[in-house]
Amino acid sequence: MEVQEAIGTRRSYRFLRPYQDVELEKIQKMLEAARLSSFWGNVGALRAVVVRRHHASADVMDSLMAAVAGYQIDVAPVIIVWYLDWHALEVQGDRLHELVDARALGIDLDATHEALDEKLIPFFNAIMDHIKTTGLTEMDCGQGIAQATLMAIEQGLGTCCLGSAKEEAIRQNLGLPDTAKVLVLQTVGYPFESKEAGGQRPRQPFEELFHLDRVGNPFPRDPGVVDELRQSKMLQDAAPLPDRGEELRSMQKVLDIPDVI
Numbered sequence: 001m002e003v004q005e006a007i008g009t010r011r012s013y014r015f016l017r018p019y020q021d022v023e024l025e026k027i028q029k030m031l032e033a034a035r036l037s038s039f040w041g042n043v044g045a046l047r048a049v050v051v052r053r054h055h056a057s058a059d060v061m062d063s064l065m066a067a068v069a070g071y072q073i074d075v076a077p078v079i080i081v082w083y084l085d086w087h088a089l090e091v092q093g094d095r096l097h098e099l100v101d102a103r104a105l106g107i108d109l110d111a112t113h114e115a116l117d118e119k120l121i122p123f124f125n126a127i128m129d130h131i132k133t134t135g136l137t138e139m140d141c142g143q144g145i146a147q148a149t150l151m152a153i154e155q156g157l158g159t160c161c162l163g164s165a166k167e168e169a170i171r172q173n174l175g176l177p178d179t180a181k182v183l184v185l186q187t188v189g190y191p192f193e194s195k196e197a198g199g200q201r202p203r204q205p206f207e208e209l210f211h212l213d214r215v216g217n218p219f220p221r222d223p224g225v226v227d228e229l230r231q232s233k234m235l236q237d238a239a240p241l242p243d244r245g246e247e248l249r250s251m252q253k254v255l256d257i258p259d260v261i
């Protein structure tokens with residue numbers, strides 16, 4: 001599957017086949033994709049615990065239960081608990097030196113290592129508490145999770161991200177360090193619903209989101225490009241597709257899920 005189609009086919013798949021396990025190789029590819037994503041200062045603060053429902057204790061499953069549409073946790077064969085480890089920021093200086101050795105940063109090796117130690121690393125250390133409040137690190141983790149999600153789609157899997165308010169229970173049950181911040185739980189499995197999953201979910205109008213040169217001057221949306229992206233299946237028909245109601249009812253019967261989220 002081309003990346004454009006993977007982006008277009010990416011949906012929140014809330015209905016997964018509970019009886020079909022996911023091969024660990026496919027989960028590994030998701031993790032490999034997440035690991036390759038970019039991070040400010042190359043800190044790489046994204047971490048994950050892959051929980052297999054059939055191997056998990058009742059306590060673990062209880063701590064993962066979601067507040068909204070919790071049935072998703074019951075039917076997902078795999079739940080990836082994505083978290084951020086603040087400890088990674090404390091050793092960010094080492095990551096910068098690695099970038100220099102990899103010839104990604106600076107031209108002269110010795111002079112750049114010296115400048116890091118004398119200027120840049122002390123500067124970052126001085127503003128580290130501020131950096132933690134900017135959202136930059138969480139955004140980078142989100143990029144990694146997005147890459148993992150596209151890898152899941154490419155492999156025929158479905159996922160849905162779920163928020164969690166049970167950070168302490170998750171920390172205890174899964175052994176997360178004190179420096180961990182739980183980001184999101186991601187269900188993974190083979191979709192029970194069709195690939196279209198009812199169509200493209202609503203999005204804000206393109207022209208209201210993006211600007212050219214300055215706010216107030218909408219970025220021009222070329223209809224030719226829109227057509228091209230329709231051809232490549234990145235842009236797909238809007239939800240709900242005509243048979244979505246029937247699809248939902250039939251999945252509800254089999255999976256025994258409530259009428260309301």
Ligand SMILES: Cc1cc2nc3c(=O)[nH]c(=O)nc-3n(C[C@H](O)[C@H](O)[C@H](O)COP(=O)(O)O)c2cc1C
Pocket residue numbers: 010011012013014066067068069160161162163184201
């Ligand atoms: C960070 C994050 C947290 C989310 N939390 C939940 C959740 O707790 N329960 C849920 O049913 N969907 C959750 N979603 C899924 C969104 O509701 C979903 O993206 C939205 O319905 C649009 O559908 P789409 O992803 O198929 O485009 C979450 C999505 C993200 C990215």
